[in-house]
Amino acid sequence: MASYMLRRFLGSLVVMWAVATLVFFMLRLVPGDPIAAMLADAGGAEEIEAMRRSLGLDRSLLVQYGIWFGNMLQGDLGNSIYGSRVPVTEALAEALPRTLSLSLLAFVIAIVIAVPAGILSATRRNSATDTTVSLLAFLGLSMPDFWLAILLIIVFAANLQWLPAIGYVPLSEGFWPWFSHLILPAIAVGTAFSAIIARMIRSSLLEVLKSDYMRTARSKGLTPRMLMFGHALPNAMIPVITVIGIAFALLISGAVVVENVFAIKGLGRVLIEGILNRDYPIVQGAVLVVSAIFVFSNLLVDLLYGVIDPRIRLN
Amino acid sequence: MTLLSVENLAIDVTRDGESHRLVHDAHFSLERGETQAVVGESGSGKSLTALAAMGLLGEGLSVASGRILFEGQDVTALSEAAHNDLRGSGIAMIFQEPMTSLNPVRSIQHQLTEGMRLKLGLSRRAARDRALELLTEVGISDPERRLKQYPHQLSGGMRQRVMIAIALSCKPRLILADEPTTALDVTIQAQILALTSRLCRDHGVGLVLITHNLGIVARHAQNVAVMYGGRVVERASARALYNDPRHPYTQGLLASVPRLDLPRDTPLRPVPGAPPDPTVPLPGCRFHPRCPWATDVCRERVPPFEAEGDHEVACWNAEVASESRRREGVA
Ligand SMILES: Nc1ncnc2c1ncn2[C@@H]1O[C@H](COP(=O)(O)OP(=O)(O)O)[C@@H](O)[C@H]1O
Ligand code: SF4
Ligand SMILES: [Mg+2]
Numbered sequence: 001m002a003s004y005m006l007r008r009f010l011g012s013l014v015v016m017w018a019v020a021t022l023v024f025f026m027l028r029l030v031p032g033d034p035i036a037a038m039l040a041d042a043g044g045a046e047e048i049e050a051m052r053r054s055l056g057l058d059r060s061l062l063v064q065y066g067i068w069f070g071n072m073l074q075g076d077l078g079n080s081i082y083g084s085r086v087p088v089t090e091a092l093a094e095a096l097p098r099t100l101s102l103s104l105l106a107f108v109i110a111i112v113i114a115v116p117a118g119i120l121s122a123t124r125r126n127s128a129t130d131t132t133v134s135l136l137a138f139l140g141l142s143m144p145d146f147w148l149a150i151l152l153i154i155v156f157a158a159n160l161q162w163l164p165a166i167g168y169v170p171l172s173e174g175f176w177p178w179f180s181h182l183i184l185p186a187i188a189v190g191t192a193f194s195a196i197i198a199r200m201i202r203s204s205l206l207e208v209l210k211s212d213y214m215r216t217a218r219s220k221g222l223t224p225r226m227l228m229f230g231h232a233l234p235n236a237m238i239p240v241i242t243v244i245g246i247a248f249a250l251l252i253s254g255a256v257v258v259e260n261v262f263a264i265k266g267l268g269r270v271l272i273e274g275i276l277n278r279d280y281p282i283v284q285g286a287v288l289v290v291s292a293i294f295v296f297s298n299l300l301v302d303l304l305y306g307v308i309d310p311r312i313r314l315n
Numbered sequence: 316m317t318l319l320s321v322e323n324l325a326i327d328v329t330r331d332g333e334s335h336r337l338v339h340d341a342h343f344s345l346e347r348g349e350t351q352a353v354v355g356e357s358g359s360g361k362s363l364t365a366l367a368a369m370g371l372l373g374e375g376l377s378v379a380s381g382r383i384l385f386e387g388q389d390v391t392a393l394s395e396a397a398h399n400d401l402r403g404s405g406i407a408m409i410f411q412e413p414m415t416s417l418n419p420v421r422s423i424q425h426q427l428t429e430g431m432r433l434k435l436g437l438s439r440r441a442a443r444d445r446a447l448e449l450l451t452e453v454g455i456s457d458p459e460r461r462l463k464q465y466p467h468q469l470s471g472g473m474r475q476r477v478m479i480a481i482a483l484s485c486k487p488r489l490i491l492a493d494e495p496t497t498a499l500d501v502t503i504q505a506q507i508l509a510l511t512s513r514l515c516r517d518h519g520v521g522l523v524l525i526t527h528n529l530g531i532v533a534r535h536a537q538n539v540a541v542m543y544g545g546r547v548v549e550r551a552s553a554r555a556l557y558n559d560p561r562h563p564y565t566q567g568l569l570a571s572v573p574r575l576d577l578p579r580d581t582p583l584r585p586v587p588g589a590p591p592d593p594t595v596p597l598p599g600c601r602f603h604p605r606c607p608w609a610t611d612v613c614r615e616r617v618p619p620f621e622a623e624g625d626h627e628v629a630c631w632n633a634e635v636a637s638e639s640r641r642r643e644g645v646a
Binding site: 238 | 369371399400401402403404407408410412415416417418419420421422425429430433434465467468478481485
C-alpha cells in the first residue's frame with residue numbers, strides 16, 4: 001500500500017509538472033502580445049522594450065521557462081500585469097477559499113442526498129420511492145447549473161427573501177453568514193453531481209445485491225442493516241468512487257460558472273477576468289491551481305480505493 | 316422429531332405475468348445428525364429446493380404448494396423475520412462457488428464472526444476465539460494470519476473450508492451443502508467432502524448433500540433422493556440405490572459414474588439427451604423423451620410414487636427396468 005501511495009503521489013507530481021509546462025508554453029504561443037495589450041493607450045516602442053526587459057520577456061523562451069519554473073517552486077507566480085498589479089498568489093489566495101467552500105459544501109450536500117436516495121431506490125426497486133428518485137435525478141441532470149442558479153435566486157432570494165442573493169462571507173465571520181451565502185450556489189452546483197451519484201449508487205447496489213456473496217450473507221440470517229452497511233455498500237461504493245472522482249471535476253467547473261451568477265469572486269471569476277484582461281500571469285496561476293485541485297482530488301480517490309478495496313491495498 | 320421434511324414441494328417462477336413450474340414435487344426427509352443426499356443433473360431443481368428451505372428464493376420465485384418442515388415447523392409459512400432468525404443458527408448453507416461466495420472486501424474474521432456475534436451473542440473477543448477454533452477444525456493452518464486475510468488471498472479449497480467454518484459457526488442443526496465441491500480441483504473435492512461429512516457427524520448436525528455426482532455420495536450419505544426435471548423420482552438408502560436402482564434415470568446416472576468394482580475399461584454411459592425445459596409443458600413422466608423404457612402411459616400420465624419397503628420410485632415400468640438390469644448382470 002505504501003509503495004502504491006508513493007507511486008500515485010509521484011505520478012500526480014509529474015502530471016502537475018506537465019500541466020504547468022503546457023500552460024506556460026501555450027500562453028506564449030497564443031497570438032496577441034500582452035505588453036501591447038497592457039500599454040494599449042500609452043507607450044511608444046522604447047517603453048514597450050523597457051517593459052519587456054523588466055518582465056524578462058526579452059530572454060529566450062527556455063530561459064523564461066526556467067526562471068518561471070524556479071519562481072513557481074518557491075511559491076512566486078509573478079504579479080498581475082493589469083490594474084493594481086497584485087502578486088498572483090495573493091489574488092489566488094483570496095479566491096481559492098471561496099471556490100473551495102462552494103465546491104466542498106456542494107459536494108457534502110450532494111453526497112448527503114445521493115447516498116440515502118440511491119440506497120432507498122435500490123432496495124425498493126420499482127416502488128414509488130424509486131420512481132420519484134429516478135424522476136428527480138433525471139430533472140437534476142437535465143437542468144443547466146447556471147439556469148438552476150438563477151431559478152434559486154428568483155425563488156429563495158428575490159421572492160421568499162429567505163437567503164441573500166449574491167456575495168460571499170468568509171467562515172471566520174460566523175457559520176450562518178457563510179452558510180447562508182453559499183447554500184444556494186452550492187445547491188446549483190451540486191444538483192447534477194448528486195443526481196449522477198444517486199443513479200450510480202442505485203445501479204451499483206442492484207448489481208451487488210444479486211451477487212453470490214450477498215446470498216451467503218443472507219444465509220447467515222444477518223439483519224438488513226448488517227447486510228446493507230456491512231456487505232452491500234462497501235462493494236457498491238467501489239465503482240461509485242471512480243465516478244465521484246470524475247464527477248468532482250464536473251463539480252469544480254460548475255462552481256466556476258455558478259460563481260459568476262452569484263457574484264462570488266472565486267477562482268472562476270479570477271480566471272475569466274484574467275482572460276478578458278489578457279492578464280497572463282493570473283491566468284497561468286489560476287489554471288495551475290484548478291489543475292492541482294483536479295489532480296489531487298483524483299489522487300485522493302485512488303487512495304480511497306485502496307482503503308475500501310483490499311484487493312488493491314494488498315497487491 | 317424429524318429434523319427436516321420436505322413434502323410435495325412445488326416452486327414457481329413468475330415473470331412478466333407469466334408463470335412456470337420449476338420444481339414439481341420434491342420430497343425427502345432426514346433425522347438429526349443424518350446425511351441425506353439429493354442427486355440430479357444440473358437444472359433438476361436441487362438448488363431451488365434448498366433455497367426454499369432457507370427462505371432465499373430470489374425475486375419472482377415462490378413456493379406454490381407443499382411444505383418444508385424443520386423440526387416440525389413449516390418454514391414456508393414463516394414471516395421473513397422469523398425465517399431470518401432461523402438462518403445461520405437453525406439451518407446454514409454452503410454454496411457451490413467458493414470463489415464468489417465470500418465478500419471480497421471484508422476480512423475472513425469479519426465474515427466468520429459477525430454471525431456468531433449476532434446469533435450467539437458473543438463478544439468480539441469470544442467470537443474471535445471461536446473463529447480460531449473453527450478454522451483449526453476445518454483444517455486451516457495458521458488461523459491467526461488467515462483471520463486477517465481477505466478472500467482473494469485464499470485458494471478455492473481454503474475458501475470452501477472457510478465457508479464450512481461459517482456454516483458451523485452458529486451451531487445449526489442442519490446444513491444444506493449445495494454442490495460444495497463441484498467448483499474445486501478433483502483432488503480437493505474428496506477432502507472437502509470428507510471434512511464436511513465428518514464435521515457434521517461430529518457435531519450432530521444434519522446434512523443435506525446436494526450433488527450431480529451420484530458417485531461421491533455413496534460413502535457419505537445414509538439416504539439418497541434422485542431428482543429429475545423438478546421431481547424426486549427415486550428415494551432409497553444409499554446401499555439400496557446402488558445395488559438396485561429402479562428408476563431408469565437413476566440407472567443412467569449410475570452407468571455414468573466411474574466404478575471401482577467394475578473392470579476399468581467398462582465404458583461410461585452418460586444419459587443421452589437433455590433435461591426438460593421448464594418453460595415447455597411436458598405431460599406424463601418428465602423423463603420419457605430420454606427414457607429407453609418409455610411406453611404410451613409414460614407420455615400421458617405422471618407415474619405415482621410407490622414404495623417397496625424403504626425404496627420408493629416413480630416409474631410406470633420400474634419392475635421391467637429393474638429386472639432387465641439385474642438380468643444384464645450389471646449390478
Ligand atoms: N431465478 C430463476 N428464474 C427462472 N428460472 C430459474 C431460476 N432459478 C432457477 N431456475 C430454473 O429452475 C430449474 C432448477 O434450477 P436449480 O434448482 O438451480 O437446479 P439445480 O440446482 O438442480 O442445478 C432450472 O431449469 C433453472 O433454469
Ligand atoms: S415412467 Fe416411463 S418414461 Fe418415466 S422413467 Fe419410467 S419408464 Fe421411463
Ligand atoms: Mg444448483
